[in-house]
Amino acid sequence: MHPSSFNHPCIVCGRATTQWCARCQNAWYCSPEHSREDWLHHRGACRPTPALGYSNMIATQPPAEPNYISVTGILFVADEHRPRIISVKCRPPHHSSESLCPLPLLQPYFDSPPESVILTQGLNGELLRFPLHVFYSPMALAKASPINRAISHITSGAAPKPWYGNVVAFRFSGSLRQGYSEAGSNDLPALSAYFLTYQ
Known part of the structure:
Protein backbone atom coordinates (compact mmCIF):
# COMPACT_ATOMS: atom_id res chain seq x y z
CA MET A 1 0.00 0.00 0.00
CA ALA A 59 13.20 17.30 0.67
CA THR A 60 15.50 17.20 3.67
CA GLN A 61 18.81 18.41 2.39
CA PRO A 62 21.30 19.07 5.16
CA PRO A 63 21.51 22.74 6.07
CA ALA A 64 24.74 24.39 5.03
CA GLU A 65 27.17 24.10 7.91
CA PRO A 66 30.01 26.57 8.40
CA ASN A 67 33.44 25.36 7.42
CA TYR A 68 34.91 25.28 10.92
CA ILE A 69 38.60 24.85 11.49
CA SER A 70 40.22 24.35 14.88
CA VAL A 71 43.32 25.59 16.63
CA THR A 72 45.05 24.49 19.82
CA GLY A 73 45.33 26.79 22.77
CA ILE A 74 46.36 26.61 26.41
CA LEU A 75 43.59 26.58 28.97
CA PHE A 76 44.28 27.60 32.55
CA VAL A 77 41.22 26.27 34.38
CA ALA A 78 40.56 28.05 37.65
CA ASP A 79 40.14 24.92 39.73
CA GLU A 80 42.82 22.70 38.18
CA HIS A 81 46.49 22.59 39.13
CA ARG A 82 47.96 22.37 35.62
CA PRO A 83 47.18 24.04 32.33
CA ARG A 84 45.90 21.87 29.49
CA ILE A 85 46.20 21.96 25.73
CA ILE A 86 42.75 22.27 24.15
CA SER A 87 41.35 22.31 20.63
CA VAL A 88 39.03 25.25 19.96
CA LYS A 89 36.75 25.79 16.99
CA CYS A 90 37.29 29.00 15.09
CA ARG A 91 34.95 31.35 13.31
CA PRO A 92 34.84 30.13 9.69
CA PRO A 93 37.43 31.87 7.48
CA HIS A 94 36.20 34.39 4.91
CA HIS A 95 37.62 32.30 2.09
CA SER A 96 37.54 28.51 1.98
CA SER A 97 41.21 28.49 0.91
CA GLU A 98 42.30 30.10 4.20
CA SER A 99 43.79 27.64 6.67
CA LEU A 100 44.49 29.94 9.62
CA CYS A 101 42.08 30.44 12.47
CA PRO A 102 40.78 34.03 12.28
CA LEU A 103 39.09 34.05 15.70
CA PRO A 104 38.70 31.28 18.31
CA LEU A 105 35.17 30.70 19.65
CA LEU A 106 35.51 31.05 23.41
CA GLN A 107 31.91 30.78 24.68
CA PRO A 108 32.47 27.44 26.46
CA TYR A 109 35.15 29.00 28.69
CA PHE A 110 33.65 32.38 29.62
CA ASP A 111 30.22 33.49 30.84
CA SER A 112 30.60 36.96 29.34
CA PRO A 113 32.76 38.34 26.50
CA PRO A 114 36.39 38.11 27.61
CA GLU A 115 39.01 40.82 27.43
CA SER A 116 42.46 40.10 26.09
CA VAL A 117 46.07 41.17 26.04
CA ILE A 118 48.73 40.48 23.40
CA LEU A 119 52.17 39.41 24.58
CA THR A 120 55.03 40.39 22.29
CA GLN A 121 57.85 39.71 24.77
CA GLY A 122 58.90 36.55 26.54
CA LEU A 123 61.56 35.74 29.13
CA ASN A 124 64.09 38.52 29.76
CA GLY A 125 62.19 40.85 27.43
CA GLU A 126 63.07 38.92 24.27
CA LEU A 127 60.74 39.54 21.33
CA LEU A 128 58.41 36.67 20.57
CA ARG A 129 58.48 35.49 16.98
CA PHE A 130 54.90 34.29 17.50
CA PRO A 131 53.07 36.70 19.83
CA LEU A 132 50.62 35.22 22.32
CA HIS A 133 47.00 36.29 22.80
CA VAL A 134 45.70 35.84 26.34
CA PHE A 135 41.93 35.95 27.04
CA TYR A 136 40.53 36.41 30.55
CA SER A 137 37.32 37.45 32.27
CA PRO A 138 37.38 40.92 33.87
CA MET A 139 34.20 39.92 35.73
CA ALA A 140 35.69 36.82 37.37
CA LEU A 141 36.76 38.63 40.55
CA ALA A 142 33.39 40.35 40.92
CA LYS A 143 31.64 36.99 40.52
CA ALA A 144 33.76 35.49 43.32
CA SER A 145 35.36 33.03 40.93
CA PRO A 146 38.08 30.83 42.39
CA ILE A 147 41.72 31.83 42.15
CA ASN A 148 43.28 30.26 39.08
CA ARG A 149 45.38 27.46 40.58
CA ALA A 150 46.95 26.53 37.22
CA ILE A 151 48.52 29.99 36.94
CA SER A 152 49.57 29.86 40.58
CA HIS A 153 51.20 26.48 39.86
CA ILE A 154 53.26 27.55 36.81
CA THR A 155 54.47 30.66 38.64
CA SER A 156 55.20 28.71 41.86
CA GLY A 157 52.83 31.07 43.66
CA ALA A 158 55.13 34.05 43.02
CA ALA A 159 52.79 36.06 40.75
CA PRO A 160 52.25 39.47 42.39
CA LYS A 161 48.58 39.53 41.37
CA PRO A 162 46.21 36.57 41.67
CA TRP A 163 44.24 35.61 38.55
CA TYR A 164 40.62 34.54 38.83
CA GLY A 165 38.44 32.41 36.58
CA ASN A 166 39.55 30.74 33.37
CA VAL A 167 42.37 32.05 31.18
CA VAL A 168 42.97 30.89 27.60
CA ALA A 169 46.07 31.62 25.52
CA PHE A 170 46.65 31.25 21.78
CA ARG A 171 49.69 31.73 19.58
CA PHE A 172 49.56 34.02 16.57
CA SER A 173 50.89 32.59 13.32
CA GLY A 174 53.37 35.47 12.99
CA SER A 175 54.15 39.03 13.97
CA LEU A 176 51.40 40.38 11.69
CA ARG A 177 48.78 38.64 13.89
CA GLN A 178 46.56 37.67 10.96
CA GLY A 179 45.52 34.32 12.40
CA TYR A 180 46.42 31.71 14.99
CA SER A 181 48.62 28.64 14.83
CA GLU A 182 49.06 25.73 17.21
CA ALA A 183 49.99 26.71 20.76
CA GLY A 184 51.73 24.24 23.04
CA SER A 185 53.87 23.67 26.09
CA ASN A 186 56.76 25.65 24.50
CA ASP A 187 54.66 28.78 25.04
CA LEU A 188 54.38 28.27 28.81
CA PRO A 189 57.67 30.04 29.75
CA ALA A 190 56.57 33.27 28.04
CA LEU A 191 53.14 33.04 29.66
CA SER A 192 54.70 32.37 33.05
CA ALA A 193 56.97 35.41 32.62
CA TYR A 194 53.92 37.54 31.86
CA PHE A 195 51.97 36.31 34.89
CA LEU A 196 55.04 36.94 37.09
CA THR A 197 55.39 40.57 35.98
CA TYR A 198 51.71 41.53 35.70
CA GLN A 199 50.77 44.11 38.35
Whole structure:
Protein backbone atom coordinates (compact mmCIF):
# COMPACT_ATOMS: atom_id res chain seq x y z
CA MET A 1 0.00 0.00 0.00
CA HIS A 2 1.22 3.53 -0.78
CA PRO A 3 2.73 5.10 2.39
CA SER A 4 0.85 8.36 1.88
CA SER A 5 -2.43 6.49 2.37
CA PHE A 6 -1.86 6.71 6.13
CA ASN A 7 -1.63 9.67 8.45
CA HIS A 8 1.49 9.56 10.60
CA PRO A 9 2.43 11.88 13.46
CA CYS A 10 4.95 14.61 12.64
CA ILE A 11 8.18 13.84 14.51
CA VAL A 12 8.40 17.44 15.73
CA CYS A 13 4.85 18.38 16.74
CA GLY A 14 2.78 15.17 16.49
CA ARG A 15 0.31 16.63 13.98
CA ALA A 16 -1.05 14.02 11.53
CA THR A 17 0.70 14.18 8.17
CA THR A 18 1.18 12.20 4.98
CA GLN A 19 4.51 13.84 4.12
CA TRP A 20 7.81 12.15 4.79
CA CYS A 21 11.57 12.61 4.40
CA ALA A 22 12.61 12.38 0.76
CA ARG A 23 16.02 10.93 1.63
CA CYS A 24 15.13 7.96 3.84
CA GLN A 25 11.31 7.86 3.59
CA ASN A 26 11.21 6.81 7.27
CA ALA A 27 10.60 10.13 9.06
CA TRP A 28 7.31 12.03 8.93
CA TYR A 29 6.99 15.83 8.97
CA CYS A 30 4.01 18.15 8.59
CA SER A 31 6.08 20.93 7.01
CA PRO A 32 9.48 21.67 5.49
CA GLU A 33 10.22 23.89 8.50
CA HIS A 34 9.82 20.94 10.90
CA SER A 35 11.97 18.80 8.62
CA ARG A 36 14.78 21.38 8.82
CA GLU A 37 14.27 21.84 12.56
CA ASP A 38 14.71 18.10 13.20
CA TRP A 39 17.68 17.63 10.86
CA LEU A 40 20.43 17.65 13.53
CA HIS A 41 18.62 14.83 15.36
CA HIS A 42 17.45 12.95 12.25
CA ARG A 43 20.64 13.04 10.17
CA GLY A 44 22.31 10.20 12.09
CA ALA A 45 19.54 7.78 11.08
CA CYS A 46 18.76 9.24 7.65
CA ARG A 47 19.98 6.81 4.98
CA PRO A 48 19.15 7.76 1.39
CA THR A 49 16.82 5.46 -0.53
CA PRO A 50 15.98 5.69 -4.23
CA ALA A 51 13.23 8.23 -4.87
CA LEU A 52 10.07 6.58 -6.13
CA GLY A 53 8.44 9.70 -7.50
CA TYR A 54 5.81 10.16 -4.78
CA SER A 55 4.51 13.70 -4.71
CA ASN A 56 4.27 14.26 -0.98
CA MET A 57 7.91 13.89 -0.03
CA ILE A 58 9.65 16.71 1.82
CA ALA A 59 13.20 17.30 0.67
CA THR A 60 15.50 17.20 3.67
CA GLN A 61 18.81 18.41 2.39
CA PRO A 62 21.30 19.07 5.16
CA PRO A 63 21.51 22.74 6.07
CA ALA A 64 24.74 24.39 5.03
CA GLU A 65 27.17 24.10 7.91
CA PRO A 66 30.01 26.57 8.40
CA ASN A 67 33.44 25.36 7.42
CA TYR A 68 34.91 25.28 10.92
CA ILE A 69 38.60 24.85 11.49
CA SER A 70 40.22 24.35 14.88
CA VAL A 71 43.32 25.59 16.63
CA THR A 72 45.05 24.49 19.82
CA GLY A 73 45.33 26.79 22.77
CA ILE A 74 46.36 26.61 26.41
CA LEU A 75 43.59 26.58 28.97
CA PHE A 76 44.28 27.60 32.55
CA VAL A 77 41.22 26.27 34.38
CA ALA A 78 40.56 28.05 37.65
CA ASP A 79 40.14 24.92 39.73
CA GLU A 80 42.82 22.70 38.18
CA HIS A 81 46.49 22.59 39.13
CA ARG A 82 47.96 22.37 35.62
CA PRO A 83 47.18 24.04 32.33
CA ARG A 84 45.90 21.87 29.49
CA ILE A 85 46.20 21.96 25.73
CA ILE A 86 42.75 22.27 24.15
CA SER A 87 41.35 22.31 20.63
CA VAL A 88 39.03 25.25 19.96
CA LYS A 89 36.75 25.79 16.99
CA CYS A 90 37.29 29.00 15.09
CA ARG A 91 34.95 31.35 13.31
CA PRO A 92 34.84 30.13 9.69
CA PRO A 93 37.43 31.87 7.48
CA HIS A 94 36.20 34.39 4.91
CA HIS A 95 37.62 32.30 2.09
CA SER A 96 37.54 28.51 1.98
CA SER A 97 41.21 28.49 0.91
CA GLU A 98 42.30 30.10 4.20
CA SER A 99 43.79 27.64 6.67
CA LEU A 100 44.49 29.94 9.62
CA CYS A 101 42.08 30.44 12.47
CA PRO A 102 40.78 34.03 12.28
CA LEU A 103 39.09 34.05 15.70
CA PRO A 104 38.70 31.28 18.31
CA LEU A 105 35.17 30.70 19.65
CA LEU A 106 35.51 31.05 23.41
CA GLN A 107 31.91 30.78 24.68
CA PRO A 108 32.47 27.44 26.46
CA TYR A 109 35.15 29.00 28.69
CA PHE A 110 33.65 32.38 29.62
CA ASP A 111 30.22 33.49 30.84
CA SER A 112 30.60 36.96 29.34
CA PRO A 113 32.76 38.34 26.50
CA PRO A 114 36.39 38.11 27.61
CA GLU A 115 39.01 40.82 27.43
CA SER A 116 42.46 40.10 26.09
CA VAL A 117 46.07 41.17 26.04
CA ILE A 118 48.73 40.48 23.40
CA LEU A 119 52.17 39.41 24.58
CA THR A 120 55.03 40.39 22.29
CA GLN A 121 57.85 39.71 24.77
CA GLY A 122 58.90 36.55 26.54
CA LEU A 123 61.56 35.74 29.13
CA ASN A 124 64.09 38.52 29.76
CA GLY A 125 62.19 40.85 27.43
CA GLU A 126 63.07 38.92 24.27
CA LEU A 127 60.74 39.54 21.33
CA LEU A 128 58.41 36.67 20.57
CA ARG A 129 58.48 35.49 16.98
CA PHE A 130 54.90 34.29 17.50
CA PRO A 131 53.07 36.70 19.83
CA LEU A 132 50.62 35.22 22.32
CA HIS A 133 47.00 36.29 22.80
CA VAL A 134 45.70 35.84 26.34
CA PHE A 135 41.93 35.95 27.04
CA TYR A 136 40.53 36.41 30.55
CA SER A 137 37.32 37.45 32.27
CA PRO A 138 37.38 40.92 33.87
CA MET A 139 34.20 39.92 35.73
CA ALA A 140 35.69 36.82 37.37
CA LEU A 141 36.76 38.63 40.55
CA ALA A 142 33.39 40.35 40.92
CA LYS A 143 31.64 36.99 40.52
CA ALA A 144 33.76 35.49 43.32
CA SER A 145 35.36 33.03 40.93
CA PRO A 146 38.08 30.83 42.39
CA ILE A 147 41.72 31.83 42.15
CA ASN A 148 43.28 30.26 39.08
CA ARG A 149 45.38 27.46 40.58
CA ALA A 150 46.95 26.53 37.22
CA ILE A 151 48.52 29.99 36.94
CA SER A 152 49.57 29.86 40.58
CA HIS A 153 51.20 26.48 39.86
CA ILE A 154 53.26 27.55 36.81
CA THR A 155 54.47 30.66 38.64
CA SER A 156 55.20 28.71 41.86
CA GLY A 157 52.83 31.07 43.66
CA ALA A 158 55.13 34.05 43.02
CA ALA A 159 52.79 36.06 40.75
CA PRO A 160 52.25 39.47 42.39
CA LYS A 161 48.58 39.53 41.37
CA PRO A 162 46.21 36.57 41.67
CA TRP A 163 44.24 35.61 38.55
CA TYR A 164 40.62 34.54 38.83
CA GLY A 165 38.44 32.41 36.58
CA ASN A 166 39.55 30.74 33.37
CA VAL A 167 42.37 32.05 31.18
CA VAL A 168 42.97 30.89 27.60
CA ALA A 169 46.07 31.62 25.52
CA PHE A 170 46.65 31.25 21.78
CA ARG A 171 49.69 31.73 19.58
CA PHE A 172 49.56 34.02 16.57
CA SER A 173 50.89 32.59 13.32
CA GLY A 174 53.37 35.47 12.99
CA SER A 175 54.15 39.03 13.97
CA LEU A 176 51.40 40.38 11.69
CA ARG A 177 48.78 38.64 13.89
CA GLN A 178 46.56 37.67 10.96
CA GLY A 179 45.52 34.32 12.40
CA TYR A 180 46.42 31.71 14.99
CA SER A 181 48.62 28.64 14.83
CA GLU A 182 49.06 25.73 17.21
CA ALA A 183 49.99 26.71 20.76
CA GLY A 184 51.73 24.24 23.04
CA SER A 185 53.87 23.67 26.09
CA ASN A 186 56.76 25.65 24.50
CA ASP A 187 54.66 28.78 25.04
CA LEU A 188 54.38 28.27 28.81
CA PRO A 189 57.67 30.04 29.75
CA ALA A 190 56.57 33.27 28.04
CA LEU A 191 53.14 33.04 29.66
CA SER A 192 54.70 32.37 33.05
CA ALA A 193 56.97 35.41 32.62
CA TYR A 194 53.92 37.54 31.86
CA PHE A 195 51.97 36.31 34.89
CA LEU A 196 55.04 36.94 37.09
CA THR A 197 55.39 40.57 35.98
CA TYR A 198 51.71 41.53 35.70
CA GLN A 199 50.77 44.11 38.35
